[in-house]
Amino acid sequence: MSTSFVYDAAGYPVFPGSSKHDKVFGPDDLNTLQSVFDACLQECGLTRESELAEALGSAIIRLYTQGQRDPDLIKTMLTGAFKRRRGKL
Template identity: 40%
Template sequence: MVQTIKSRSPVPLDSRDLDICQQVFDKLRSEYQVAKDSDEAERMASIVIELYRQGVRDPNHLRSMVEAARGLFETSDR
């Protein structure tokens, strides 16, 4: 099922929300070997949070959208 982006939620993220965002960020950062304290990591984290606030809650979909936003597309099966 295709998930559509809703309007940005004004509700603060709770610990479960942040856990999902952190897991997606950590997986992407590790996979693409992005240094934790780099500008790229900061941009990637911002994209993760913004998409999550806009309603992208499925971790796999969130990850795919972050990859697309960064211009990274999977070229092999995982």
């Protein structure tokens, strides 16, 4: 199965939003977001204190807010880009 992604002007992947998802996160959402963030940090070799980690967290929240709830897909969509960005530092 081939998956293609759409990217915004800044180069971040965009998941088409849905009106059924609002921007309030419950405990399960927060646990999922934290888990995805931690896994992405580890795979990209980033520290929590880095600017890239902050950008990564924002990108994860953006995708989740847009309706993407699959943690593995979020990780797949973001890790490649953040590995490349880390390599440019």
